[in-house]
Amino acid sequence: MPIEVSVVIPTHNRCDDVEHTIKTLAAIGDFELEIIVVDDASTDRTVPMLEALRSEQRNLKVVTNTRNLGAGRSRNAGFNEVQGQYTIFLDADDLVHPAGLVDMHLAAVTTNADIVLAPFDLSSGVGHPTRDMHGLERRMWARMTELAPDGIFTLGAIPEVMRIANYPWNKLINTRYAQSIGLRFGDTPVHNDVFAHWQTMLQARWIAFTKTNICTHIVPITSGNITNISDKRRLGLFDALEEVEDFFDEKPFLRANYYHHFLSFKVDVLIWASTIIDKAHGADFLYRSKDVLRRVRVSDALRLAEDNPEKAKTFRVLPAILSADLDLA
Incomplete structure (x- = not known):
């Protein structure tokens, strides 16, 4: 039977977590599914565990990196390596909810959308309580429900949906569509999903959505978690933003119509990251922030002021806000 959904999971030293995810996915019997695990040079039991599972799970593929390449x-x-009609990218340590993936697949085949979006919840880890997704996501799902009650819309109808979290696992993507646009994740140790998010959202003809959580996203309260990285690696944010800037420069129509939504995102992510980065790299962060803000055109700022006056006010004083957050005022 043809493969309907390909699930791609990068992993590094998450043996128990990825094993649980594989077994959870393998139990889904609603459609033909393949699981592609990319081991990113793990040094724990991941490789032998995957080899053992591969002999049991006919739908499991394993790709092995000889050195650590990043997510x-x-x-x-x-x-x-994907062969499925649709593709989703999951994290090894998140708790996938099978019903969420089943609903995403159903929405994809019934609407023929390029992308299907799904909600999620959050937790600090297994055994910890779950909490609802971020406020922006909640507002976006309410907005989509209000303006697209049939569960499908065009980007022009609800363009602000692009500002949802730039995660890879909240989207089921038509594989042919993804291949046609050259879907690519970035090389940076953090924020490597930013370009892929904007690349796929901006060029989609139809976007569908579900109301069933796809996963519980785990955000441990530890400095080692990627969300909490505060050292020099956090400066990779600027490489990720520059990739999207270059993309907009190559697509004048998309820039004219949608760049102000990216600018809104850029304001938010710079403020958030300025509270994360350590003091040793604060000056570099501020310098690169000013550098990336120079790519904003007057027309972009005017469009933001029309669409979101409050965010435009924040944009105008952003360097001062960042300086204060970085204790460089």
């Missing part, structure tokens, strides 16, 4: 390049390596 972005690992996702790219996994995507090169």
Whole structure:
């Protein structure tokens, strides 16, 4: 039977977590599914565990990196192997909800959308309580429900949906569509999903959505978690933003119509990251922030002021806000 959904999972030293995810996915019997795990040079039991599971799970593929390449390049390596009609990228340590993936697939085949979006919840870890997704996501799902009650819309109808979290696992993507646009994740150690998010959302003809959580996203309260990285690696944010800037420069129509939504996102993510980065790299962060803000055109700022006056006010004083957050005022 043809494969309907390909699930790509990069992993590094998450043996128990990825094993649980594989077994959870393998139990889904609603459609033909393949699981592609990309081991990113793990040093724990991951490789022998995957080899043992591969003998049991006919739908499991394993890609092995000989050196650590990071989540972005690992996702790219996994995507090169997909055979399914639709593709989703999951994190190894998140708790996937099978019903969420089943609903995403159903929405995809019934609407023929390029992308299907799904909600999620959050937790600090297994055994910890779950909490609802971020406020912006909640507002976006309410907005989509209000303006697209049949569960499908065009980007022009609800363009602000692009500002949802730039995660890879909240989207089921038509594989042919993804291949046609050259879907690619970035090389940076953090924010490597930013370019892929904007690349796929901006060029989609139809976007569908569900109301069933796809996963519980785990955000441990530890400095080692990627969300909490505060050292020099956090400066990779600027490489990710520059990739999207270059993309907009190559697409004048998209820039004219949608760049102000990216600018809104850029304001938010710079303020958030300025509270994360350590003091040793604060000056570099501020310098690069000013550099990336120079790519904003007057027309972009005017469009933001029309669409979101409050965010435009924040944009105008953003360097001062960042300086204060970085204690460089």
